[in-house]
Amino acid sequence: MNTKYIDLINQSFYFPQEEFKLEDKTLQFHDIDLMELVEEYGAPLKFTYLPQISNNISRAKGWFARAIEKNEYKGTYSYCYCTKSSHFKHVLHEALKNDIHIETSSAFDIDIVENLKRDGKITDETYVISNGFKRAQYVTNIARLINNGHKNAIPVIDNYEEIDLLSQEIKGKFNVGIRIASEEEPKFEFYTSRLGIGYKNIVPFYNRQIKDNPKVELKMLHFFINTGIRDNAYYWNELVKCLKVYTSLKKICPSLDSLNIGGGFPIKNSLAFDFDYEYMVDEILNQIKMVCEEEEVDVPNIFTEFGSFTVGESGGAIYEVLYQKQQNDREKWNMINSSFITTLPDTWAINKRFIMLPINRWHESYERVLLGGLTCDSDDYYNSEQHMNAIYLPKYNKDKPLYIGFFNTGAYQETIGGFGGLQHCLIPTPKHILIDKDADGNITKKLFVEQQKSEDLLKILGYNEQ
Structure with missing residues (x-):
């Protein structure tokens, strides 16, 4: 019986795809080892894959060049x-x-x-x-x-x-x-x-x-x-x-x-x-x-x-599932270690859909869940209204950490979310990693900004004025 998460994906979509594939049983995004990224920087984190910006610009220029030639x-x-x-x-x-x-x-x-x-x-x-x-x-x-x-x-x-x-x-x-x-x-x-x-x-x-x-x-x-x-x-x-x-x-x-x-x-x-x-x-x-x-x-x-076409597909966010709450006989809430309202505000404001996939544990059995953020706000969630359909993820196991990624989040989310400023319930802005390729085509990574600290927020609020 096909009960593994990878079986679900293979039955539902063409996979692998241009930017997504599995290697060593973990998810790769544009050949970036996402579990390696988590192990190096921790979660939650956001990242920007800079080459995708140039890639999308080149694609669009090619479409217009060919159309101009075809239509004289x-x-x-x-x-x-x-x-x-x-x-x-x-x-x-x-x-x-x-x-x-x-x-x-x-x-x-x-x-x-x-x-x-x-x-x-x-x-x-x-x-x-x-x-x-x-x-x-x-x-x-x-x-x-x-x-x-x-x-x-x-x-x-x-x-x-x-x-x-x-x-x-x-x-x-x-x-x-x-x-x-x-x-x-x-x-x-x-x-x-x-x-x-x-x-x-x-x-x-x-x-x-x-x-x-x-x-x-x-x-x-x-x-x-x-x-x-x-x-x-x-x-x-x-x-x-x-x-x-x-x-x-x-x-x-x-x-x-x-x-x-x-x-x-x-x-x-x-x-x-x-x-x-x-x-x-x-x-x-x-x-x-x-x-x-x-x-x-x-x-x-x-x-x-x-705008979104230029930069949107360069961005991603990775969270860890902290805990699962069984609220009734049908609803299981996987609680992430950040907030959707603060880090992906369009999911909350306009029910915007992003690609969501687990980073690890693809070869384990899956379950239907809802995703909840850390704020004490009833709107801090991601469910089937924002997602294309019901959300399925590898089954929660407190002894096996589960990491999930949201992809193509590079447009608007930082500015709408108030990057570097106050966040709802004082949930800190995650660290942000810039990912590029060097002249030889090798992946390079650089920390753009650390996760917010309490003193950063207290200073904005006027408690630390020195």
Whole structure:
């Protein structure tokens, strides 16, 4: 009878997979021995596998290059990274090895851009696409960047006042984009995105504030929807509406030459994940070309802003199962030695799914469980709502430690979780390991930050003021 955990996985999924395999009966992730990682650093821990960032950028660039060739598309393609997904220096430095550009969303992002320029990681040729609602400090920082000679800075206009605010601080002529306020999915509680300017208002806005303005030149139309790029009627319908606005604007605005189709490529959240990226890129370019030919306008240069897709699949978290609580005749709670709310906040906030697999004991029998975090909060759990289905793990045995890993957690979790700050119930932030490959392809590891100590938290709280 097939009762081992490995039998369950083999019956349910194709395994091994590109990034996952078993070696010496323990889980390997991109050839990283995860049990060796635990033995060296302990658990809980988080890690970032830096080469996966470059790998995903290369994959996307390849899809667009092939689609441009196949469709005989006359525009260019530029890959931008959304810094809000992960602002860490090691992430930006790895991403920028790949000749990419940057999208910002707040005032302090511009300080990061200037730091990267001083380090020689970007130049004035690097596109800096500035999204978000812009007021005082953000406007000032964008203006400083442009006034200091960054010619490829493009603030994307989010509301009717931003042209005037930018004009007051920027010396000379500058380029802008306009963000479309797309309609949300029918299941949303509101109809139209709070970000950007409505479809019907964009051409009047251009005529009123940009067309005869000697300081401002429109270069880009920005299209982004919250659900990201998906092969469904909603996405294709919104794209067609966007293209109608683009072609209408292009006919009266010769300087408009770029369409930013935003980001939102999905990342792998299950061993059963299946998404045809290549088909989607090909069909998007085909749709754009077809509409532009019908309207007899030149096709735009294409920009994308991939955040989660860039960095998400580089991250992971490893916990130890401390104890099992049998709360009733059906529910077994495996308690981890950390917190989901603090370390993987999207599991709690939006029921986000991550790949979850045991690190060891794959050749032992399994059981159905729920996973609970250490905080005294009833919402600190991970169950079948977040997971693709019921959670099965090797049976709890107090004499045999069980370690579990959550994978593709590299986007947003640190910033939303308040990295380095206060955590719910004062659960400390785990240690974080950076994993890379040297010139010979050998795995290298470096401790980025230690687990928080009580004195770190007490200082934030004002108890240790010295």
